[in-house]
Amino acid sequence: xxxxxxxxxxxxxxxxxxxxxxxxxxxxxxxxIGPNGAGKTxxxxxxxxxxxxxxxxxxxxxxxxxxxxxxxxxxxxxxxRAKIARTFQNVRLFAGMTVLENLLxxxxxTLMAATGFGVLAVLxxxxxxxxxxxxxxxxxxWLDRIGLLExxxxxxGSLPYGDQRRxxxxxxxxIDPVMLCLDEPAAGLNPRESEALNRLLxxxxxxxxxxxxxxxxMAVVMRVSDHxxxxxxxxxxxxxxxxxxxxxxxxxxxxxxxxxxx
Amino acid sequence: xxxxxxxxxxGTIYGLIxxxxxxxxxIVGMINFAHGDIFMxxxxxxxxxxxxxxxxxxTSVPLALALTLIFAxxxxxxxxxxxxxxxxxxxxxxxxxxxxxxxxxxxIVLQNFVQVGQGARVKxxxxxxxxxxxxxxxxxxAVQLSWMQIAIVATTLLVLAVFTWLVTATxxxxxxxxxxxDIRMAGLLGIDTDRTIGLTFVIGAALAAVAGLLFLLYYGVxxxxxxxxxxxxxxxxxxxxxxxxxxxxxxxxxxxxxxxxFWSAYFSVAYKDVAAFAILILVLIxxxxxxxxxxxxxxx
Numbered sequence: 001x002x003x004x005x006x007x008x009x010x011x012x013x014x015x016x017x018x019x020x021x022x023x024x025x026x027x028x029x030x031x032x033i034g035p036n037g038a039g040k041t042x043x044x045x046x047x048x049x050x051x052x053x054x055x056x057x058x059x060x061x062x063x064x065x066x067x068x069x070x071x072x073x074x075x076x077x078x079x080x081r082a083k084i085a086r087t088f089q090n091v092r093l094f095a096g097m098t099v100l101e102n103l104l105x106x107x108x109x110t111l112m113a114a115t116g117f118g119v120l121a122v123l124x125x126x127x128x129x130x131x132x133x134x135x136x137x138x139x140x141x142w143l144d145r146i147g148l149l150e151x152x153x154x155x156x157g158s159l160p161y162g163d164q165r166r167x168x169x170x171x172x173x174x175i176d177p178v179m180l181c182l183d184e185p186a187a188g189l190n191p192r193e194s195e196a197l198n199r200l201l202x203x204x205x206x207x208x209x210x211x212x213x214x215x216x217x218m219a220v221v222m223r224v225s226d227h228x229x230x231x232x233x234x235x236x237x238x239x240x241x242x243x244x245x246x247x248x249x250x251x252x253x254x255x256x257x258x259x260x261x262x
Numbered sequence: 263x264x265x266x267x268x269x270x271x272x273g274t275i276y277g278l279i280x281x282x283x284x285x286x287x288x289i290v291g292m293i294n295f296a297h298g299d300i301f302m303x304x305x306x307x308x309x310x311x312x313x314x315x316x317x318x319x320x321t322s323v324p325l326a327l328a329l330t331l332i333f334a335x336x337x338x339x340x341x342x343x344x345x346x347x348x349x350x351x352x353x354x355x356x357x358x359x360x361x362x363x364x365x366x367x368x369x370i371v372l373q374n375f376v377q378v379g380q381g382a383r384v385k386x387x388x389x390x391x392x393x394x395x396x397x398x399x400x401x402x403x404a405v406q407l408s409w410m411q412i413a414i415v416a417t418t419l420l421v422l423a424v425f426t427w428l429v430t431a432t433x434x435x436x437x438x439x440x441x442x443x444d445i446r447m448a449g450l451l452g453i454d455t456d457r458t459i460g461l462t463f464v465i466g467a468a469l470a471a472v473a474g475l476l477f478l479l480y481y482g483v484x485x486x487x488x489x490x491x492x493x494x495x496x497x498x499x500x501x502x503x504x505x506x507x508x509x510x511x512x513x514x515x516x517x518x519x520x521x522x523x524f525w526s527a528y529f530s531v532a533y534k535d536v537a538a539f540a541i542l543i544l545v546l547i548x549x550x551x552x553x554x555x556x557x558x559x560x561x562x
């Protein structure tokens with residue numbers, strides 16, 4: 001479970017997130033929505049260690065009880081210890097590496113540990129071969145799941161856009177995350193790809209991974225989310241199930257622009 | 263023909279150093295000006311090891327060379343790691359010029375450290391592997407291929423083969439390439455980017471130390487200042503080949519070696535460095551991305 005309490009992030013004089021508190025329950029898909037500039041991506045950046053929040057706390061509690069204070073951890077520890085993975089609004093694959101290598105990079109820590117941090121691999125010893133094979137198998141399982149198995153050895157940059165987006169999600173899943181954070185995964189997808197994405201997200205949830213989602217595409221949000229948090233000007237204006245949020249007057253006002261920005 | 267052989271030998275040494283420049287540039291985007299001095303330190307370490315082994319009574323030349331290689335590469339790697347740790351890592355994330363200035367400082371520190379520790383005089387060493395094969399002899403013009411040159415080129419090829427395998431086929435190499443392409447994303451996938459950068463410096467320094475040993479064997483004399491010129495030429499090689507590209511660095515090294523040797527043979531020895539740097543300027547003007555470099559695409 002992810003628990004955000006009183007999170008505030010200021011950039012100079014601009015307060016991007018202002019005293020935000022919400023919870024994302026384990027095994028659910030939580031969507032963070034709101035108009036442009038509402039502070040959604042800033043929240044994400046705080047959760048994944050890209051920014052250090054000005055104040056407030058972000059805690060991730062694993063099912064087995066381990067608790068991580070994310071606001072004090074560096075980005076790579078959040079990924080390797082707390083097991084939170086994320087994607088960005090724009091595709092950030094390693095374009096020059098093959099599709100398969102992209103998935104192997106995400107398993108770097110497991111593989112490095114098996115190689116005795118490089119030393120044993122050079123000597124050809126240890127459980128390295130077994131670990132490499134397990135890593136390959138996992139990568140191939142994911143490629144099969146997103147339908148890219150036959151493109152495993154092509155450069156990631158040569159894939160069509162929709163495939164790149166799904167590959168990014170698969171890569172994030174290769175770190176075995178407890179929570180997957182997706183920043184506008186449906187952006188730029190056509191309706192058919194968007195439908196495939198919905199199925200992928202639901203199947204990831206079925207695997208027991210929680211999801212935190214920023215999304216503009218309401219069709220995706222309303223279909224897949226269990227719980228929606230609505231932000232406007234860095235503050236939470238609504239929090240609840242899709243049906244509750246859709247009926248909330250504050251949300252309608254923010255989206256239809258019944259305020260000074262209209 | 264003779265010049266071709268000499269040029270290739272010299273070129274492989276430059277290539278080994280250039281790989282270190284290009285690797286560090288690829289990942290951190292900075293020119294490690296202390297790299298040439300790591301090469302010089304590696305050269306001195308080799309000399310110390312060789313003399314030490316001789317004093318200990320190790321007479322087998324291949325064994326002595328192998329031990330020296332391990333000793334020099336290992337210690338130089340430690341130097342490389344230390345330099346990165348104390349001079350560059352604290353500056354990561356500050357403005358672009360800061361690590362560059364720090365690198366120049368580190369270069370001066372290393373030079374003076376060796377000068378104070380080892381003296382400023384030129385250190386000579388006897389040729390370890392004498393002799394060679396005469397490939398052809400036409401009217402008094404002999405084309406010599408010395409065992410030494412064969413050993414140098416063979417060592418370089420072996421080291422580069424191991425290095426290529428390391429970069430393309432191991433998890434460490436994969437994480438290095440990932441950091442090169444998108445270091446923040448690599449961090450978010452759980453890769454300890456600081457450690458990866460440190461290891462990059464370590465590998466680069468080890469390669470430079472190998473080059474240092476080969477340089478010592480080839481020329482037989484070293485002093486505390488060799489790192490500067492060799493470093494700048496290797497840097498030229500890296501730029502010529504396309505900075506950031508590993509095969510480019512080796513190719514650039516070979517070209518610089520050949521240019522230098524042919525120039526000294528047919529024009530004037532005094533101007534050989536001028537020729538090498540004129541190439542650098544021409545490359546920077548006409549093809550800034552180098553022979554095998556890819557053009558920078560600014561991300562929006």
